[in-house]
Amino acid sequence: MARVVVDVMLKPEILDPQGQAVQRALPRLGFEGIADVRQGKRFELDVAEPVTDEALARIRELAETFLANTVIEHYTVRVEEAEGAEGAGAGAAA
Amino acid sequence: MARVVVDVMLKPEILDPQGQAVQRALPRLGFEGIADVRQGKRFELDVAEPVTDEALARIRELAETFLANTVIEHYTVRVEEAEGAEGAGAGAAA
Numbered sequence: 001m002a003r004v005v006v007d008v009m010l011k012p013e014i015l016d017p018q019g020q021a022v023q024r025a026l027p028r029l030g031f032e033g034i035a036d037v038r039q040g041k042r043f044e045l046d047v048a049e050p051v052t053d054e055a056l057a058r059i060r061e062l063a064e065t066f067l068a069n070t071v072i073e074h075y076t077v078r079v080e081e082a083e084g085a086e087g088a089g090a091g092a093a094a
Numbered sequence: 095m096a097r098v099v100v101d102v103m104l105k106p107e108i109l110d111p112q113g114q115a116v117q118r119a120l121p122r123l124g125f126e127g128i129a130d131v132r133q134g135k136r137f138e139l140d141v142a143e144p145v146t147d148e149a150l151a152r153i154r155e156l157a158e159t160f161l162a163n164t165v166i167e168h169y170t171v172r173v174e175e176a177e178g179a180e181g182a183g184a185g186a187a188a
Contacts, residue, residue: 007136031156036140042101046130062125
């Protein structure tokens with residue numbers, strides 16, 4: 001069982017009120033020195049079959065069409081704990 | 095400017111309705127072979143100072159007390175793009 005991680009973050013030019021709320025709360029809570037915070041989503045996909053290039057391409061398509069709104073978000077797809085599959089399949093897009 | 099990433103995921107024993115909703119929608123959308131999906135949060139923290147062990151310990155405390163609800167969530171703290179700081183500061187907890 002391989003795990004593929006899809007990270008979905010708002011594009012840098014898009015305002016991130018959640019991240020801003022966290023960042024502004026930090027000094028109040030005693031944490032200084034954090035210049036910026038962005039909050040996004042992390043999807044962990046457990047893939048039954050070995051993660052071939054073809055499977056990874058399908059997952060990238062899935063991320064593009066379903067997990068991320070590519071108008072305002074960018075995503076990263078990478079293989080983690082790929083037992084019995086080829087190693088690093090990192091890739092980014094949009 | 096170094097970037098520290100905090101990943102917050104529901105613990106494996108906690109039901110994840112968001113992830114389930116995604117997983118169940120996949121066959122309908124033509125994506126087969128995904129056994130499980132978990133959805134969590136990803137925080138990207140831009141740290142002004144170099145990420146020393148002490149700074150990383152503070153960020154871990156921040157994740158523990160503020161970003162994650164450690165009753166139901168676990169978190170991972172790791173340094174990404176640590177320019178001018180020591181290399182990998184990966185660590186997990188809770």
